[in-house]
Amino acid sequence: MDLDTWRLIMSGATIAIGGIFPAIAIGKITAKAVEAIGRNPESASDVRTSMILGVAFAEAIAIYGLVTALIIKFV
Amino acid sequence: MLHISLAAETIAHIGPLPVTNSLLMTWGVMVILLVLAIASTAKLSLIPNNVQSIVEIVLEGLYSFFSTVVGRHVKMIFPLVASLFLFIIVSNWSGLLPGVGTIGFTEPTAFVPLLRGPTADLNMTIALAVIAVIAMQYFGFKTLGLKYSHRFINIKNPILGFVGFLEILSDLSKVISFAFRLFGNIFAGEVLLAVMAFLMPFIAPMPFLMLELFIGFIQALVFSTLTSVFINVSLAHDE
Numbered sequence: 605m606d607l608d609t610w611r612l613i614m615s616g617a618t619i620a621i622g623g624i625f626p627a628i629a630i631g632k633i634t635a636k637a638v639e640a641i642g643r644n645p646e647s648a649s650d651v652r653t654s655m656i657l658g659v660a661f662a663e664a665i666a667i668y669g670l671v672t673a674l675i676i677k678f679v
Numbered sequence: 680m681l682h683i684s685l686a687a688e689t690i691a692h693i694g695p696l697p698v699t700n701s702l703l704m705t706w707g708v709m710v711i712l713l714v715l716a717i718a719s720t721a722k723l724s725l726i727p728n729n730v731q732s733i734v735e736i737v738l739e740g741l742y743s744f745f746s747t748v749v750g751r752h753v754k755m756i757f758p759l760v761a762s763l764f765l766f767i768i769v770s771n772w773s774g775l776l777p778g779v780g781t782i783g784f785t786e787p788t789a790f791v792p793l794l795r796g797p798t799a800d801l802n803m804t805i806a807l808a809v810i811a812v813i814a815m816q817y818f819g820f821k822t823l824g825l826k827y828s829h830r831f832i833n834i835k836n837p838i839l840g841f842v843g844f845l846e847i848l849s850d851l852s853k854v855i856s857f858a859f860r861l862f863g864n865i866f867a868g869e870v871l872l873a874v875m876a877f878l879m880p881f882i883a884p885m886p887f888l889m890l891e892l893f894i895g896f897i898q899a900l901v902f903s904t905l906t907s908v909f910i911n912v913s914l915a916h917d918e
Contacts, residue, residue, distance in 0.1 A: 653748060657908065660901040664856055667863030674870070678685050 615677040622669025629662040681877050682790045683870055687800040690791060700792055701800035704779065708769050708797055737765075749907050755822075756910050759814055763807065764903040770797040771865055771895030775888060780869065798865045798898075801858065808857035811906040812850055819913040830916045853909065857902065864898045 637655035641648045687699035719734040727735055741761050746753040773779065774796020783792035797803050819827040831847050833839040868891045875884045 649747070653904070656897070656901065657904060660860065660897075660905065664860040664863075667860055667867070670867050671859055671863045674685060674866070678683060 611676055615673040618673040618676060619670050622672070623666050626662050626666035626669075629665075630659050633658045633662060681873055682792070683873060684789075685801075685866070687795055687802070688791045690793065699800065700783075700795040701797050701803060704773060704794045705770070705797040705803065707794070708766065708773055711769055711773075712765060745903075745907055748904055749911050752818075752822075752911065752914055756814075756818060756907055760903045760907045760910075763811065763906060764899050767798060767807070767861070767902055768896060768899035770803075771899060772892065773797070774799055774865060774869060775872075775891055775895070780873070796865060796869060798861055799869050801862045804862040805854070805858040807861070807902070808854045811857055811902070811909075812854050814906065815850070815910050815913050818910050819916070822914050823916065827913070827916065830913070857905070861898055861902055864894055868894055 633655060637651050637658075640651045644651075687701040689697040689699050690703070691698040715730070715734065719730045723731065738761065741764060742753065742757060745757055745760055749756065779794040779796060780792045782794070783790055785791070798807075816827075819830070829843075831843045833843045872884060872887055872891060875887050
């Protein structure tokens with residue numbers, strides 16, 4: 605197979621595989637955060653801030669995969 | 680056909696220096712923020728009216744949010760962190776304006792847009808990330824003096840010496856992480872909007888525009904909050 609075909613396949617595979625674990629991680633983080641808010645509704649705003657931070661870290665990994673896929677396709 | 684370019688395109692030259700379309704948009708964002716600043720502080724009064732009142736709402740909200748995140752150091756870091764937030768949010772949202780990315784001229788081979796969201800350019804996000812990481816070291820040295828260097832270079836204790844080396848690596852990786860998080864989110868949003876507009880121009884892009892508004896806000900918040908949290912961590916050493 606020539607280079608363009610490989611580029612096409614691999615750019616799709618990079619983001620597809622690279623998005624699996626961040627998606628699981630974000631789901632787990634948000635589930636635990638919601639559980640914590642349920643246990644202690646007064647700390648909702650602190651928990652929410654920490655959750656947003658945690659989700660940003662997890663999402664960054666998916667973004668690395670996305671940027672790599674874009675680089676494979678367009679550069 | 681779709682026009683997607685990872686790098687910002689050069690549209691002019693000032694002497695030997697190239698001017699890219701995202702640089703042009705950055706100047707536009709600067710003008711917006713400057714006009715807002717001047718208009719709100721021109722006649723400062725204890726009983727605010729119109730523009731000053733709105734800016735006070737925004738700044739007071741940011742100040743109370745950052746004081747819950749950081750605690751007592753908020754006075755020192757608020758100018759940096761709030762400036763990062765305001766600049767990044769205006770930059771992110773300016774990439775959604777009609778005409779940005781669509782109006783341009785046709786070079787011999789490809790279409791070159793005249794304007795492009797500033798944070799969709801990797802140069803800008805790397806610059807912001809370097810500013811944030813240097814600010815962490817600056818505030819560390821300013822508050823703790825030379826003892827702050829014990830975080831990185833520790834000769835007495837071999838384990839702490841290795842931990843110090845890992846801290847240096849971790850700070851370098853923060854630059855990469857900050858830069859690519861912001862760039863990836865905003866650039867991928869632009870690509871998504873371009874693809875959606877290409878597939879079905881009239882109704883389908885609307886939810887994606889709302890998503891991009893939200894993402895722009897969240898990424899600005901995350902960048903500034905992470906900067907403030909890391910500054911807090913670096914100030915907590917030796918205290």
